Amino acid sequence: MSRMAAIVDQSTIEAEENLLIDFQFLIQELIMEKGLSRTQLAAKAGISKARLSQLFKSDANPTAKTFARILHALGETACVTTKRKFLSSRTPVNDPTEWNWDFSETTSTTAPADMGKTAQFVAVLRENLASNDNYSSLVVEWENGRQSISLKAA
């Protein structure tokens, strides 16, 4: 019986290990975001705490189903794509009217301490707009307890 020799190089191993680490970092982020303990997450996912802890080790090799199970237990759904497809799917913002936001000149004010989800939203928007030359800054306004987000033209 012939056996195919496993050919692995550094870049292949980096691709494998970086995906594992991305998974581990994502799960840890979600655990912190949702304020869950590992014991609680393990119970929700129907796995032992020891098994859950094992998934955070460097030699872990979780299956895609295990990944989905843990995300599901965290109330999340995986969105599988490649970096190339993800980047190409992002809509370039050339026409300001594509965005249903107020583009008037505005000034930023100090945000309240508990900005929570809005801050996260802003972080995502900042990242998405980072490559766009048309807009230099993103401004969050706080008025009478209401939050609105505007883009400020460069």
Added chain:
Amino acid sequence: MKGLQPPTATLYDIVVRGDAADIRLAPTAYAAYVAARAGTDKISMQRKAHLERYFREFCEHNPHRLTDEKFKKEQTFATAHGKVAVWAFKAWQWRLYGSILTVAGKRTFVGTRVDDSKKQNKANKTLLKLAADDIARLIEFQSKGK
């Protein structure tokens, strides 16, 4: 009479520099790290990939995503200069021991000892103590402790 000057971590090599922190290694730890990176077997390559990500995570962000499986406060030792908390980066049974100090005004993990024996899954108590002693001798720790 002028005694021996305490060593300073500013002379240690910076292996990763980030916005949030740096990682510096004492000469012996640096040599062990370079040797670990040079390995061409599968586990060495896996370890290299993990350590690079962990170091980058520590230096670029607050290390909240580095769980105990990756970066852990192993033990605190009482020394002549005060208490030293010894932390360990670990990947594939390879451990780097050191402490978090302020070096040249920047938050820095200073690694002084490496356990590459790969014989156990637990921290090596002897190396932990040696790492604590190394850190206690550093001028950065002494100045911080005063």
